[in-house]
Amino acid sequence: MxxxxxxxxxxxxxxxxxxxxxxxxxxxxxxxxxxxxxxxxxxxxxxxxxxxxxxxxxxxxxxxxxxxxxxxxxxxxxxxxxxxxxxxxxxxxxxxxxxxxxxxxxxxxxxxxxxxxxxxxxxxxxxxxxxRYPKWDEQSSSLHPVMATHLNIGHHVQIVRDGMQKTLAIVTGVQGPPFDKRTQVKVDWVLSKTPYGPLVAYYPKVIEPSGEPSIMEAFLPIFQPQFNQVSPLEGYFLIQQLAFTPYFFLTLTSGNDVLLNRKIFPGEKTISKIRDITSELVSSRSYLPQHQFQSAMQWHMNNFDMSQLTFE
Missing domain, CATH: 1.25.40.10 (Tetratricopeptide repeat domain)
Structure with missing residues (x-):
């Protein structure tokens, strides 16, 4: 060599x-x-x-x-x-x-x-x-039809193709004018062990040049995979995809118009946290029954202390 x-x-x-x-x-x-x-x-x-x-x-x-x-x-x-x-x-x-x-x-x-x-x-x-997934990059100004379809049925954590590899895109509809280049975005991830089963809570934080930062709360359910019909789009595999390719897009939209589209590169501590969450989920083999998803979300929202969030 x-x-x-x-x-x-x-x-x-x-x-x-x-x-x-x-x-x-x-x-x-x-x-x-x-x-x-x-x-x-x-x-x-x-x-x-x-x-x-x-x-x-x-x-x-x-x-x-x-x-x-x-x-x-x-x-x-x-x-x-x-x-x-x-x-x-x-x-x-x-x-x-x-x-x-x-x-x-x-x-x-x-x-x-x-x-x-x-x-x-x-x-x-x-x-x-x-x-098999839509091509996506930071220059995209309109939501890909496949991504829009998933968003319409409540799938916010999606898989996209970035070059020749998969990565995730967090897609969320918001109201308001487009954000400018000075807007900062960060995301924190939390494994919530609710009495009903595990789910992953994630918190996009949008920091604009003026005004208070806004923090959104959303959830990725960890249902038991159908191993006879495995889909990469199941939460159990999406979090593993994130651990494998630990950068992602945060895409905020109004209808099909993209208001903000950033490639997020988590810091070392956040990557370590994501991989720890994934390791624990895979090793514990603990899943959330689908009919308990709403109850698990409500439990987390009632009990989680937002001051524990760390945005790297």
């Missing part, structure tokens, strides 16, 4: 816990941009009836170009398992299903706890890769 590779791996190791593939210093950023461009041009995620449908129209030569770029990226960063998962994704949409699964096996042989690879391998028929 030459000196450049040593430096690149060191930089990657320092920032991968938060940004993963979207680290601007990622040694394979050029190759990843090329792959993302191909996907952006050829993948559409739409709402059809009651379902979300992914339409992929990439010519075979474009998919081959994407795979070539990924092979170059993997040569640069052979220890980056996320790149292998992206390659599995492209192989999968190229109908090379066996090769895609073998790529996941390779990831798990080196990193058995890699969240995305493990879930996709274990639930091959129902797990959804990054291409």
């Amino acid at each position: 030459n000196l450049f590779e040593n430096i690149s791996e060191k930089k990657l190791k320092e920032t991968v816990p938060t940004l993963r593939l979207n680290n601007p210093a990622h040694p394979a950023q050029q190759q990843l941009r090329q792959v993302t461009k191909i996907i952006d041009q050829n993948v559409q995620v739409e709402v059809v009836g009651d379902h979300t449908v992914t339409k992929i129209s990439a010519p075979a030569e474009d998919l081959m170009t994407a795979l070539k770029n990924l092979d170059e990226a993997i040569t640069l960063c052979p220890n980056d398992m996320d790149l292998l998962v992206v390659k599995a994704t492209i192989l999968n949409v190229s109908a090379q299903f066996k090769s895609a699964e073998e790529m996941l096996d390779l990831v798990l042989s080196q990193d058995p706890d890699h969240f995305e690879a493990k879930m996709w391998k274990n639930y091959w028929e129902t797990w959804s890769d990054a291409l």
